[in-house]
């Protein structure tokens with residue numbers, strides 16, 4: 001979409017290298033994520049997708065390179081400045097990571113309790129709105145054990161959106177879901193990106209999801225220890241020449 005090419009970068013990664021001891025996961029990774037797009041990080045098992053996500057949300061520090069988030073240099077931000085920057089990022093982990101002893105409503109209220117001074121009634125109202133956005137209004141008083149896997153993911157997204165983050169990170173959202181539930185979640189992600197203008201960064205290796213939700217993607221590769229593709233997933237499927245990229249998008253053996 002033309003207007004998305006014009007949109008400002010909300011994430012800027014330059015020359016990013018990450019190693020654990022002598023184990024270099026990837027080198028010299030460079031990309032931008034533009035406001036309002038659904039950006040997918042993909043690649044085979046062990047190539048460093050989750051590690052890249054953790055770098056972007058400040059859980060790890062890079063071995064080399066620069067990460068700019070919402071215009072700020074993440075590594076240079078310290079103390080309160082860093083905490084404030086990180087509190088503007090919403091994250092949904094693979095399992096949904098809901099607290100089992102709390103209702104869905106209480107789970108979504110939790111970040112509001114931690115990061116705002118809103119009175120209880122206002123926190124509850126905001127949380128109900130978020131549950132409504134993900135289609136869970138009727139399940140507000142249920143416990144995580146009483147809902148399906150797909151609902152747990154939706155609740156995880158509602159909680160990640162509690163503070164209206166401009167940037168939302170999703171770690172393997174379709175993991176463990178059947179294809180129909182997974183397609184419903186993809187539709188939700190697209191709707192939220194379109195209606196709220198939220199930027200999504202999604203780690204996944206589900207080809208159907210990538211094609212359904214991704215405006216752009218990057219592909220990491222374990223052998224290459226870095227990025228081997230960047231672009232519109234549909235164009236990569238149709239035109240990529242790199243054998244690993246072609247194999248992935250065309251579901252061929254590499």
Ligand SMILES: Nc1ncnc2c1ncn2[C@@H]1O[C@H](COP(=O)(O)OP(=O)(O)OP(=O)(O)O)[C@@H](O)[C@H]1O
Pocket residue numbers: 020023025043044045046047048049050051052
């Ligand atoms: N905290 C850590 N300490 C040491 N090594 C780590 C750590 N985290 C990850 N690694 C190494 O990085 C590799 C890649 O891990 P990562 O979880 O980022 O991959 P991934 O692409 O998300 O894989 P998957 O799709 O299987 O989840 C691991 O195989 C491991 O060797």
